[in-house]
Amino acid sequence: MTDELETAPPIEAVEPAGAQTAPPQGVLLVPISRRQVLQIAAIGVPCLIGGGAIFEALTAVTAAPQPEIDPIVARYDAAAHRWGFVVDTVACIGCGKCVVACKTENGVPLDAEHTRTWIERRTVGRDGTVQVESPEAGVDGFAHAALPAAAADGSVSQFVARLCMQCELSPCTVVCPVGATYRTADGVILVDEARCIGCGYCVVACPYGARYLVPAGARTPTGVAGVADKCTFCYHRVTRGEQPACVEVCPVGARKFGDLNDPGSEVSVILRDQPSRVLRPELGTRPRVHYLGLEDRLA
Amino acid sequence: MTRRSRPRLPAPPVRRALGRTRVALARTRVVLARTRVALVRAARRVRRPLVVVAGMMVLSTVLGVGAFAASAFYGQYGAPRTPISVRSWSERPVTYLGSDCRGCHSAVSATSAGAPHAQLICESCHVPSIDHPGPVADVVQMLPAATDEQCLTCHARTAARPAAFAQVELDRHYPGAGCVACHDPHTSSAVTPREVTHPLANLPACSTCHAPLGLKQFPANHQVAPDAVCLACHRPGASGP
Numbered sequence: 001m002t003d004e005l006e007t008a009p010p011i012e013a014v015e016p017a018g019a020q021t022a023p024p025q026g027v028l029l030v031p032i033s034r035r036q037v038l039q040i041a042a043i044g045v046p047c048l049i050g051g052g053a054i055f056e057a058l059t060a061v062t063a064a065p066q067p068e069i070d071p072i073v074a075r076y077d078a079a080a081h082r083w084g085f086v087v088d089t090v091a092c093i094g095c096g097k098c099v100v101a102c103k104t105e106n107g108v109p110l111d112a113e114h115t116r117t118w119i120e121r122r123t124v125g126r127d128g129t130v131q132v133e134s135p136e137a138g139v140d141g142f143a144h145a146a147l148p149a150a151a152a153d154g155s156v157s158q159f160v161a162r163l164c165m166q167c168e169l170s171p172c173t174v175v176c177p178v179g180a181t182y183r184t185a186d187g188v189i190l191v192d193e194a195r196c197i198g199c200g201y202c203v204v205a206c207p208y209g210a211r212y213l214v215p216a217g218a219r220t221p222t223g224v225a226g227v228a229d230k231c232t233f234c235y236h237r238v239t240r241g242e243q244p245a246c247v248e249v250c251p252v253g254a255r256k257f258g259d260l261n262d263p264g265s266e267v268s269v270i271l272r273d274q275p276s277r278v279l280r281p282e283l284g285t286r287p288r289v290h291y292l293g294l295e296d297r298l299a
Numbered sequence: 300m301t302r303r304s305r306p307r308l309p310a311p312p313v314r315r316a317l318g319r320t321r322v323a324l325a326r327t328r329v330v331l332a333r334t335r336v337a338l339v340r341a342a343r344r345v346r347r348p349l350v351v352v353a354g355m356m357v358l359s360t361v362l363g364v365g366a367f368a369a370s371a372f373y374g375q376y377g378a379p380r381t382p383i384s385v386r387s388w389s390e391r392p393v394t395y396l397g398s399d400c401r402g403c404h405s406a407v408s409a410t411s412a413g414a415p416h417a418q419l420i421c422e423s424c425h426v427p428s429i430d431h432p433g434p435v436a437d438v439v440q441m442l443p444a445a446t447d448e449q450c451l452t453c454h455a456r457t458a459a460r461p462a463a464f465a466q467v468e469l470d471r472h473y474p475g476a477g478c479v480a481c482h483d484p485h486t487s488s489a490v491t492p493r494e495v496t497h498p499l500a501n502l503p504a505c506s507t508c509h510a511p512l513g514l515k516q517f518p519a520n521h522q523v524a525p526d527a528v529c530l531a532c533h534r535p536g537a538s539g540p
Contacts, residue, residue: 143451
């Protein structure tokens with residue numbers, strides 16, 4: 001029983017109280033025999049296993065009275081979908097109804113600086129540069145917006161609807177220091193407003209300018225000021241099997257949304273049959289938003 | 300006791316028997332003592348594993364309860380947060396309900412079938428129908444206030460708008476007339492204003508003849524107006540733009 005303790009050297013002898021008995025480097029202060037190690041392991045491992053069992057039992061007991069499964073999440077299988085978005089710049093009339101619908105549906109602030117989607121009018125200027133304008137994010141359309149003075153006579157001009165590209169290789173999720181922005185199984189990138197610390201890294205990192213920090217005010221998407229926000233493809237609509245609000249209200253069908261896993265979906269057919277391009281492909285972010293009919297000079 | 304009370308009884312056979320008895324007693328005592336020691340040792344051997352097992356059970360309980368108590372905190376702020384966030388995004392309320400309006404508003408449905416605007420959902424021009432139909436006392440304003448502005452958002456001639464899309468020049472397409480005077484927004488069909496076929500020179504004001512009780516045509520939905528208003532739409536010699 002006590003053989004080990006009797007044969008082991010007394011603790012005082014190896015403690016560095018006496019300089020001459022200082023232990024050699026790399027040796028435990030309290031010498032411990034192999035037998036003791038095995039004894040501790042023999043006691044500790046069952047303790048951990050028992051603790052785990054008790055933890056599981058407590059979890060099971062307390063989880064049992066909450067069987068309510070969310071009706072939306074339960075029916076929606078994110079891993080079965082791969083969402084894609086197509087913007088037809090040839091069809092777009094720049095009416096701004098998509099911007100209105102987005103801000104209404106998601107409670108986005110009404111000003112131009114804080115917006116999930118916006119419409120740009122891109123025009124080739126006299127000197128060959130591309131003029132980009134987006135008055136009030138295009139929420140009122142462009143009916144009263146004259147072309148910029150630098151626009152060349154008869155120059156090419158196009159409406160380019162913008163939103164989060166939901167990149168497959170997204171810089172925003174990489175730079176987030178707290179893991180608050182993440183990608184779901186269906187490819188949509190979301191922000192966890194409870195974890196976001198509002199540092200703004202993702203806002204700066206996004207090469208498409210798709211993110212903003214929610215300002216304090218009556219209209220906020222999540223009710224939390226100071227956190228990052230961006231287009232979610234209207235995730236609450238998508239999980240219910242509906243189209244994003246901007247796609248729903250577009251009067252000319254310039255925005256199309258669908259499942260790229262389904263070869264018969266409209267977006268799959270379009271991307272298979274028609275030439276399309278993504279914005280800033282040289283960055284290698286592999287956006288899920290594709291553009292039809294975008295002029296070379298305006299891309 | 301017997302030995303001391305009878306010291307002087309040295310009969311050899313008796314003494315021998317006594318001696319043997321004494322030895323046997325002593326041996327018995329030794330056996331008893333050894334047994335007792337063995338029992339004590341055995342008891343120690345049995346008791347220690349019991350203590351160990353009891354200690355392990357207590358430690359397991361402490362570990363398990365502690366982990367459970369910490370798990371709620373960890374689940375709230377730690378890694379398993381993501382499913383909660385996904386769920387919170389999924390459960391947000393829908394504002395635009397889609398084109399369910401035509402079940403009740405069948406008159407609109409009939410007129411708009413086949414019209415260019417038939418492909419639009421109602422909420423594109425009307426407000427989102429999340430609050431409709433609301434309580435009876437709570438009249439929901441479904442129509443936008445500025446109707447002309449609604450039309451022009453899409454149909455004003457604008458740079459970058461596709462050429463095939465129906466657009467009007469604001470200052471050349473019956474300015475001031477109001478879009479719905481000629482266009483039904485649901486069918487989007489236009490009533491082309493009738494041309495003025497008679498000469499206009501040396502004539503009094505239009506309303507001299509074209510009046511509610513006048514001699515000439517005057518539609519019921521018109522109002523008496525200055526000549527400039529009439530001529531804005533009823534252009535002589537042209538079908539209008």
